[in-house]
Amino acid sequence: MISTDLIKGSLKTIVLKLLSDEGRMHGYLITQRVEELTHGKIKLTYGALYPILHKLESEKKLVTSQEIYNNRVRIYYSLTPEGTSAVREKIEELNEFINALRWIVEPGKNLSHA
Amino acid sequence: MISTDLIKGSLKTIVLKLLSDEGRMHGYLITQRVEELTHGKIKLTYGALYPILHKLESEKKLVTSQEIYNNRVRIYYSLTPEGTSAVREKIEELNEFINALRWIVEPGKNLSHA
DNA sequence: TCATTATATTTAAGTTTCTTATATATTGCA
DNA sequence: TGCAATATATAAGAAACTTAAATATAATGA
Numbered sequence: 001m002i003s004t005d006l007i008k009g010s011l012k013t014i015v016l017k018l019l020s021d022e023g024r025m026h027g028y029l030i031t032q033r034v035e036e037l038t039h040g041k042i043k044l045t046y047g048a049l050y051p052i053l054h055k056l057e058s059e060k061k062l063v064t065s066q067e068i069y070n071n072r073v074r075i076y077y078s079l080t081p082e083g084t085s086a087v088r089e090k091i092e093e094l095n096e097f098i099n100a101l102r103w104i105v106e107p108g109k110n111l112s113h114a
Numbered sequence: 115m116i117s118t119d120l121i122k123g124s125l126k127t128i129v130l131k132l133l134s135d136e137g138r139m140h141g142y143l144i145t146q147r148v149e150e151l152t153h154g155k156i157k158l159t160y161g162a163l164y165p166i167l168h169k170l171e172s173e174k175k176l177v178t179s180q181e182i183y184n185n186r187v188r189i190y191y192s193l194t195p196e197g198t199s200a201v202r203e204k205i206e207e208l209n210e211f212i213n214a215l216r217w218i219v220e221p222g223k224n225l226s227h228a
Numbered sequence: 229t230c231a232t233t234a235t236a237t238t239t240a241a242g243t244t245t246c247t248t249a250t251a252t253a254t255t256g257c258a
Numbered sequence: 259t260g261c262a263a264t265a266t267a268t269a270a271g272a273a274a275c276t277t278a279a280a281t282a283t284a285a286t287g288a
């Protein structure tokens with residue numbers, strides 16, 4: 001598990017990207033997929049996730065729809081067109097960030113400037 | 115310039131890594147080198163930097179020494195042995211983080227599990 | 229000579245973003 | 259019957275910044 005300080009700022013981008021790749025998802029599933037995709041390195045807690053989802057909804061980047069599954073209400077989240085273009089920008093920024101970190105970590109190697 | 119949210123959690127690691135690579139540095143120089151190394155993508159503000167330096171000093175990860183240059187006091191920071199081993203751990207964690215982000219961004223590619 | 233930019237450090241107040249803890253409720257397995 | 263997994267939500271508090279302001283010297287250019 002990676003220190004939470006490091007992860008903090010990227011959670012919103014991660015949520016958007018997952019919704020972009022996998023379409024409709026409910027909150028619980030999002031936490032599971034993040035853990036799966038990152039081999040347990042990143043764990044999204046509910047206390048972090050739901051406020052993020054609610055905020056993204058209020059920003060019109062995603063919409064919700066309810067579904068009953070096994071007598072339980074599930075709330076599905078999916079991207080709006082606005083959310084879809086937000087993902088593109090966020091991912092681009094995340095790639096820049098990854099590159100910037102690599103320039104720090106491996107200052108010798110002349111890495112891509114993309 | 116990358117969104118500050120993204121960068122937040124990695125500033126301490128960046129400072130430690132720079133001191134590890136370049137030895138004695140004063141605060142102002144650290145901000146310059148970060149900007150240089152990251153091609154302006156990451157800017158360390160003084161309001162962020164000095165509290166980080168002071169905290170690392172109180173944690174005995176670095177020590178200070180003063181020097182007069184052009185009638186001005188410069189405060190140089192350098193790693194203690196404790197700081198040096200902290201760098202190694204932090205960099206390892208940062209690499210894990212970079213990989214985890216790449217698993218999110220490029221889920222198709224089977225990237226290293228290092 | 230005067231103004232501006234660069235150099236250099238510091239700290240206080242405020243915001244954001246999470247962490248931690250708690251609450252609630254159903255299903256399935258042992 | 260009890261525990262683990264499934265599923266969502268929110269409140270209180272901590273941490274890490276951002277922004278802004280204060281202070282001071284040197285160098286550059288108009």
